[in-house]
Amino acid sequence: MGEFQGKTLVLSGGTRGIGNAIVSKLAKEGCNVAFTYNSSEEEAKNIARNLEKEHGIKARCYQLDILKPETYKTVFEQIDDDFKEINFFVSNAIISGRSVVGGFAPFMRLKPKGLNNIYAATVLAFVVGAQEAAKRMEKSGGGSIVAISSTGNLVHTENYAGHASSKAALEIVVKYAAFELADKNIRVNVASGGPIDTDAFKKFPNYEALKAATIARTPLGRMGQPSDMAGVVLFLCSKDSYWINGQTVIADGGSSFT
Numbered sequence: 001m002g003e004f005q006g007k008t009l010v011l012s013g014g015t016r017g018i019g020n021a022i023v024s025k026l027a028k029e030g031c032n033v034a035f036t037y038n039s040s041e042e043e044a045k046n047i048a049r050n051l052e053k054e055h056g057i058k059a060r061c062y063q064l065d066i067l068k069p070e071t072y073k074t075v076f077e078q079i080d081d082d083f084k085e086i087n088f089f090v091s092n093a094i095i096s097g098r099s100v101v102g103g104f105a106p107f108m109r110l111k112p113k114g115l116n117n118i119y120a121a122t123v124l125a126f127v128v129g130a131q132e133a134a135k136r137m138e139k140s141g142g143g144s145i146v147a148i149s150s151t152g153n154l155v156h157t158e159n160y161a162g163h164a165s166s167k168a169a170l171e172i173v174v175k176y177a178a179f180e181l182a183d184k185n186i187r188v189n190v191a192s193g194g195p196i197d198t199d200a201f202k203k204f205p206n207y208e209a210l211k212a213a214t215i216a217r218t219p220l221g222r223m224g225q226p227s228d229m230a231g232v233v234l235f236l237c238s239k240d241s242y243w244i245n246g247q248t249v250i251a252d253g254g255s256s257f258t
């Protein structure tokens with residue numbers, strides 16, 4: 001029996017892109033999955049049904065708006081009714097559309113409201129979600145927490161100051177969490193990606209040009225795919241990564257060095 005068999009993952013934003021690849025990857029390893037959606041309720045229910053059918057695991061979905069981080073507490077209470085313990089937590093969901101107006105913009109057009117929204121969705125949601133997960137992991141002898149970040153805090157990316165600065169803050173909060181939760185056998189790390197071809201990336205106004213430029217500056221010669229991130233998260237949840245704690249693991253095909 002594999003190490004993920006019968007364990008439970010909680011993940012925010014499992015309906016699309018990277019989050020969806022992560023829940024699929026862990027479910028394939030026999031891990032139960034509790035994931036959140038924001039607006040895609042039908043899609044989320046279909047994903048859960050298909051994962052159960054395909055992998056013989058338990059999968060459930062829950063509504064969450066990361067712009068209201070405190071509501072994570074209610075979501076975890078709902079998860080308590082469905083799963084007996086939590087072993088892994090991945091903070092993945094990201095906002096887009098109207099809520100990032102004034103946050104996803106060139107520096108001179110940044111506005112406090114948009115920036116606050118991105119900070120709430122990225123940093124505050126991680127803090128509340130990871131606190132709730134850690135309380136439960138402590139009871140089951142430990143666990144692994146992973147925050148999803150982006151190399152936009154290492155490489156200049158158009159309109160990305162709001163997201164990049166929030167991801168930079170997230171990576172520091174992760175270090176503090178890792179330090180303070182280690183005595184509970186809970187590890188906390190970051191999986192950071194270069195540009196990945198998801199709905200979020202496709203929303204960049206100059207998507208085609210950005211995609212071509214990304215491929216051109218990526219030594220491995222292609223765009224990142226959601227599965228590239230899922231592999232890193234699986235590793236960070238596994239016993240093979242036990243000695244990695246408070247770190248950022250980058251998966252970018254080498255693009256942040258060019």
Ligand SMILES: NC(=O)c1ccc[n+]([C@@H]2O[C@H](COP(=O)([O-])OP(=O)(O)OC[C@H]3O[C@@H](n4cnc5c(N)ncnc54)[C@H](OP(=O)(O)O)[C@@H]3O)[C@@H](O)[C@H]2O)c1
Nearest residue numbers: 013015017018038039040065066093094193195196198200
């Ligand atoms: N794409 C990239 O280039 C890239 C690169 C590196 C890191 N990342 C990071 O990877 C993570 C996932 O990004 P992605 O590209 O996979 O995004 P995506 O395809 O746009 O998926 C976003 C997910 O977040 C959920 N979501 C949206 N608004 C929400 C809200 N207000 N409250 C709660 N959940 C909400 C969506 O649920 P619904 O379907 O219900 O709306 C969906 O499941 C993010 O942290 C992002 O910063 C992305």
